[in-house]
Amino acid sequence: MAEDLITLDYGSGGLKTSRLIEEILVPAFRNTALEALGDGAVLENRGVPLVFSTDSFVVSPWRFPGGDIGKLAVCGTVNDLCMAGGEPRYLSLSFLIEEGFPMADFRAVVSSAAEAAKNAGVQIVTGDTKVVERGKGDGLYVNTSGIGFLRAPGLGRAAMRPGDRVLVSGSVGCHGAAVMMARGEIPCEGELVSDCMPLHRLSAAALQAGGVRILRDPTRGGVATTLNEFVEGSPLGIELEEEAIPVEPAVEAACGLLGLDPLYCACEGRLLAVAAPESAQAVLDALRALPGGEGAACIGRVTQERPGVVTLRTALGGGRILGKLTGAQLPRIC
Amino acid sequence: MAEDLITLDYGSGGLKTSRLIEEILVPAFRNTALEALGDGAVLENRGVPLVFSTDSFVVSPWRFPGGDIGKLAVCGTVNDLCMAGGEPRYLSLSFLIEEGFPMADFRAVVSSAAEAAKNAGVQIVTGDTKVVERGKGDGLYVNTSGIGFLRAPGLGRAAMRPGDRVLVSGSVGCHGAAVMMARGEIPCEGELVSDCMPLHRLSAAALQAGGVRILRDPTRGGVATTLNEFVEGSPLGIELEEEAIPVEPAVEAACGLLGLDPLYCACEGRLLAVAAPESAQAVLDALRALPGGEGAACIGRVTQERPGVVTLRTALGGGRILGKLTGAQLPRIC
Numbered sequence: 001m002a003e004d005l006i007t008l009d010y011g012s013g014g015l016k017t018s019r020l021i022e023e024i025l026v027p028a029f030r031n032t033a034l035e036a037l038g039d040g041a042v043l044e045n046r047g048v049p050l051v052f053s054t055d056s057f058v059v060s061p062w063r064f065p066g067g068d069i070g071k072l073a074v075c076g077t078v079n080d081l082c083m084a085g086g087e088p089r090y091l092s093l094s095f096l097i098e099e100g101f102p103m104a105d106f107r108a109v110v111s112s113a114a115e116a117a118k119n120a121g122v123q124i125v126t127g128d129t130k131v132v133e134r135g136k137g138d139g140l141y142v143n144t145s146g147i148g149f150l151r152a153p154g155l156g157r158a159a160m161r162p163g164d165r166v167l168v169s170g171s172v173g174c175h176g177a178a179v180m181m182a183r184g185e186i187p188c189e190g191e192l193v194s195d196c197m198p199l200h201r202l203s204a205a206a207l208q209a210g211g212v213r214i215l216r217d218p219t220r221g222g223v224a225t226t227l228n229e230f231v232e233g234s235p236l237g238i239e240l241e242e243e244a245i246p247v248e249p250a251v252e253a254a255c256g257l258l259g260l261d262p263l264y265c266a267c268e269g270r271l272l273a274v275a276a277p278e279s280a281q282a283v284l285d286a287l288r289a290l291p292g293g294e295g296a297a298c299i300g301r302v303t304q305e306r307p308g309v310v311t312l313r314t315a316l317g318g319g320r321i322l323g324k325l326t327g328a329q330l331p332r333i334c
Numbered sequence: 335m336a337e338d339l340i341t342l343d344y345g346s347g348g349l350k351t352s353r354l355i356e357e358i359l360v361p362a363f364r365n366t367a368l369e370a371l372g373d374g375a376v377l378e379n380r381g382v383p384l385v386f387s388t389d390s391f392v393v394s395p396w397r398f399p400g401g402d403i404g405k406l407a408v409c410g411t412v413n414d415l416c417m418a419g420g421e422p423r424y425l426s427l428s429f430l431i432e433e434g435f436p437m438a439d440f441r442a443v444v445s446s447a448a449e450a451a452k453n454a455g456v457q458i459v460t461g462d463t464k465v466v467e468r469g470k471g472d473g474l475y476v477n478t479s480g481i482g483f484l485r486a487p488g489l490g491r492a493a494m495r496p497g498d499r500v501l502v503s504g505s506v507g508c509h510g511a512a513v514m515m516a517r518g519e520i521p522c523e524g525e526l527v528s529d530c531m532p533l534h535r536l537s538a539a540a541l542q543a544g545g546v547r548i549l550r551d552p553t554r555g556g557v558a559t560t561l562n563e564f565v566e567g568s569p570l571g572i573e574l575e576e577e578a579i580p581v582e583p584a585v586e587a588a589c590g591l592l593g594l595d596p597l598y599c600a601c602e603g604r605l606l607a608v609a610a611p612e613s614a615q616a617v618l619d620a621l622r623a624l625p626g627g628e629g630a631a632c633i634g635r636v637t638q639e640r641p642g643v644v645t646l647r648t649a650l651g652g653g654r655i656l657g658k659l660t661g662a663q664l665p666r667i668c
Contacts, residue, residue, distance in 0.1 A: 011465025028448040033459035041459035054426035092388035114362040125367035125375035131345025136472040145479030
């Protein structure tokens, strides 16, 4: 990497984040669990498999329509465990507080994390609290790490086959748009609410339905960046149907005002699934039967035609390539 | 808590940190693993026990004599797992970077974390990277969480008995003093080097020797605060012999200049053990036989005389009560 200084781009979840991971972190720590680059690592504890994941949250502002950093931190790690094929069980919770943060707000975040943990069926079993001087933080940052029982081994890119379907559990980009609205970056009122929710029920139902090859939640970098990670360097590509992708009008409008594409906007309560063609309908039905999955849709398929590339087929029959997010389109979205 | 705003004191590891934990966090998340308030939580994964711990690191400066935030973050969580009776196996590593942090320094921290992981026999299997704007962080903060196999169940306060011996694996307060020197707070040269090291071999040897009731590493708040946590609200007290406590002359001198007590200064590579009287010598011998344990000493004993209190018996025969750390004597020491 030519750059001398780390810029916001490196935290965007896009191209530069990938380079940091692939050029510095993976070579330094080399091991098979890490190299799988999943949302969580699949490990074993004296012969019994488990899933382990970590995530730090720096969302700004710390409270947004539909949630706050406490709820987000619990859902974020719960969802990473689910996406790695785990049944989430135990979470750690570590606070990094800027001096002067109001005690009442801290209590509110703790209470919101506790409620989210209850909803997700996980226990917060260990934690840590650090305080830094004024001007050395931004109110509150939160790290959660989590452990889950492995429910579905073998999920991942290697399981993908040509003809597989790409499914999403609901409309995309709500979280990113809601946070931008909370920042005052969108000069409209609208009905934007984050999709932030735990995906333990939806992921369990999808796996139960069978034929699932990959699960992933499209957070930083959105649906487009996540799907790129599925096919990068692989002999397979993904073709999306623009018309089939559910986007709420308020998200569409908000993104339009900012010149953004909802496909690069973070979700925090949606899952992407790649499923065998013969199972896709059963997975969709299972998702649609659950709260938060009513809007599930099949948005595309895995092809051999353009290896390594995600293509968006438009309503008019045209096509364009959807690359990974470049630059820091949406810093501090989670 | 009467305070409206969170102050640095709440991150000191002393009295206010305890209050935050006991008055806000434990009541919000109620569960037996958390309520044990150990360095790590003892859990089970489909019948197989494991240990889980988390810690965030905000040490300032990020590099100090004897280590840096990468080494510290790995050793800190490795040691917490060891102290909970675990054999450390897997670590997560999460970076929170301030925009503008030099890439070369980031590489140095990563490489130092990798070396520490290798020394401690653990794998870094999952991670996360976030970047915040200039002025919203302080160079680099790091969170590590870890999983270990449970080696020694039943460690903890409840196992303590009157007559038990209190042991320390080496001289105290080196880490705290070394960081203060790196900050330029000590107007002397001296030979101050942090004690930062992984305690996996020392803790395994102590447990192997037998009769160990509690293991704990005296980090924030130092030996005095940690021992207070052993006896707080219990029918037992601890009596320390001042003369028996190993303190390096350079640490003594540095603390003297700042009006600090080495017993409240953080260690990052020392363990405190409470051991049955008949096993104490064997534990000491085991510690002394290993690198980093040469200076192990018996520094006191568990008594019934002053329940809930840690007393320091001085060379002249006097005694004084050692309370928990109050206030933020040493902010951002780890």
